[in-house]
Amino acid sequence: MIALYRFLLLFYPKAFREEYAGPMLADFRLRWAREGSTNLALSTVVDTLRTAAGCHAEMLAQDLRFGARTLRQNRAFALSAIVTLALAIGATTAIFSLVQAVMLRPLPLAEPERIVRIFDTNQQLRISGFASSEENFQDWAQRTRTFASMAALQDQNLNLNVGGLPERVQGFAIQGDFWKTIGAQPLLGRIFTPDEHVLGRHRVVLLGEGLWRRAFAGDPQMLGRSLELSGHHYTVVGVAPAELGFGHDIGFFTPLPRARNNGRGDRQVAVLGRLRPGVTVDEAATELKQLAADLAREHPDANRGWSVRLQNVREWILEPAVPRSVLVLFGAVGLLLLLACANVANLLLARAAARQREIGVRLALGASRARLMRQVITESLLLGVGGGMVGVALAFVLVQNARTWLPSNLVAGELPEVNAQLLAFAGAVTLMASLVFGSVPALLFWRDDVRASLNTSRSTAAEPARWRQMLAVGQLALAVLLLTGALLLARSFTKLMQVELGFRQDQLLTARFTPPPGRVANEDQLIAYYDALLREASALAGVKSAAIASEIPLGPARTGMPAIAVERASLIATEGTQAAWRIVTPGYFATFGIPVLRGGIWSSSDAYRDLPVLISDTLRRKLWEETVDPIGRRLRLGNGRNYLVVGVAGDVRHNSLTSAGPTPTVYLPPWFTAWPTMTIALRTNVAEPAALTQALRQAVRRVEPGQPVYDIQTMDAFVSRVVAGPRLATGLLGMLALLALVLAAVGVAGLASYAVARQRPELALRLALGATPSRLIRNVVGSHLVLCSAGLALGLAAAWWLRPVMATLLFEVQPGDPLVFAAAGTALLAAACLAAWIPARHVTRIDPAAALRGENS
């Protein structure tokens, strides 16, 4: 027991032990000898632990009080440290909330890592991700051995009439084992039965939870009721949960009836599959590729050349660029945090050098090294916690207002929020940062030779000076790295904004609508309906021209088909050009400002004779030789029909801003087919096209009462949203780089001022001997340039090494762009020179006589 007590005594702080361990052990011995018992043993253990903890707590309180007082006495230092840390910790936390929202939020599905999206691919047509056909899906579902279940979905938009107000609702038509594949279940009611997938019996619907609550007040009596959707009556059989991870609120689910017979080549469904337990994605991909090959052999017309690609469902729901850019931002902000820590460590080191006398005296008076180190670390913790709290407040403000600075398409419908995980992260970051920058001066204390510091009139602190120089080099390197990244992104963004869109986006108002089935039952009705709409729209005040199209440029629809000159029609499967097709009215080109380069546009009177089309310039070049005049020639499309080319239009980027070139396009007349979702576009001559929203709505309703119009936006706003992601990344990284530059400059300034203070005697001597102040200033700045060059080289080397990372984010800019590197380097050198020059100017204030007398200042 005595031995145990000796061990227990170790729990007390060293100072206390040195003072009292002797008598405590002696007294315990006596007591144990007199009345040793289990009771005593237990109560002693408890008592020791309790009082030892109390001692440590008291020491901590003392350290905190002492630290707080020291910081209060050095307000400038404390403030700059706290502000530096607050900015860095706040930024890090805010970006982490983005990481959380984008990547860490669990998908509310059972085992989402086992759900994959299956894309159709075609190497020859250079298609890497396309929809699949129902017939293929059914064969896969039947033949697969690696998937536990499969499902097919097709986008569906229906008009819902609720209490007289028509509303456009987005939902899915589903086929196969949808709920088993997704790993979710209806909230109420039941899922569809197999015979409800038969045409004629398919008018049943599962309401989405959001819609159910919003439009029907969450009434459970909805089950069994009949709803009118786009002119048909559907029976409600259940309610689907809102949380399906699809990002947007799904309004409803209906069965996709089998074999509506558009042919096996009609690829319009998205296929999902759930892997069998124990099966890897690679194994499933291998099997599915084999199945695709089998089907290509069995049905060559539809499937020759087509294969498949698998992708995890989470990556499908989010655009892949998003997690990448968020991660890069997170890395950048981490670098900033490191920089901030280096800055604060530098500040602490500077103060440590100034306090050497004080420390030396205390050590000589018997304070333990360990205790001093504790105090230094506590001081660092105080700074860290102070910075952390302000930083968290900053992050809180940023996150709560995320809606304003975060583009809506960046996160899968979930905005970043402040939650326990985020606060825990902030706390961890604060603690880590405090330990990082606090350990630097603490370690220095540990190694310092105390007596030497007491004996000299000026500090012989070569050790801290070298550490500070190393820190400064690190800071400069980090700043250059961030600067390079920011400049690259800025350049990429400029290039993005310079992309020739091919159309005019200004003063354009667009809106989507669904032609009511009753008005477009045949081609004559269709043309009449569009004509009526265009008449009403064009008559509005402020409207110069109007047009109707199946999709606006850069819009989400990916309608496309292979195209080939009719002379080579048999080769369409292997040598056809994948072209986007758009249904347009004749006014489309004028309204969107797309030039018609050759020939002309059809007119309504050409109605359904000869199936006239316009093609884009790029498509023309792909279909025929340059010397060939395409007007009057025919082309064959993937649906097996021939079309007459009546005109050539200028190139437009229909599909993506960042694709390699403009999209080859076929423009089809409205009687090509009745497309379910159309867009009406108005070219206005008013400054604010959005002002015409109400007028447009009314105009549409005049043609068809109760016709809903949605997604009303100006083309300017739409295009701006398309580039929102890159704009955000560029802006954020730019700010981080600027902050980094400032921090690094401050670091260099601190170093320079410290050097000047240290070298006062030498400088004074040289002044006395006739050197000019400007010469001395140049010397000081010059000596720091060596440092800066080292930091510069290190930073540029790091930026070079990280090229592959940046490459994924850049558009038409090389990650090793020499111009950018040169600009970053120059900016840094300039900033560093300035930062060194400002304190160097103090040389002019040195009074040689006073300095030589050894007076401090």
Added chain:
Amino acid sequence: MPEATFHILVSLADGDKHGYAIMQDVADRTDGAVKLNVGTLYTTIKRLLQQGWLVELDERPDDDDERRRYYRLSAEGRAEIVGETQRLRQMVGLARKAGLA
């Protein structure tokens, strides 16, 4: 005033003692109801020393164990324990008036 402090001050009120003696004395006075543990004793003593309510003595009996530390109640400490006793007496008086004791 914490209980341990009270007992230590009372114990020293009637004479200087070393640590173990204080422990014993307190146990005797309270008939074994209060038994100070070594940790509590010395951490309290340390605090009392810092507050100036106790002083440590340099003189000790010649044949005594070197490790023993002797303590004496200071004037301040005496004033504190007297004040505390007054306070406690007043509180007991109140309780008596309310018919509780």
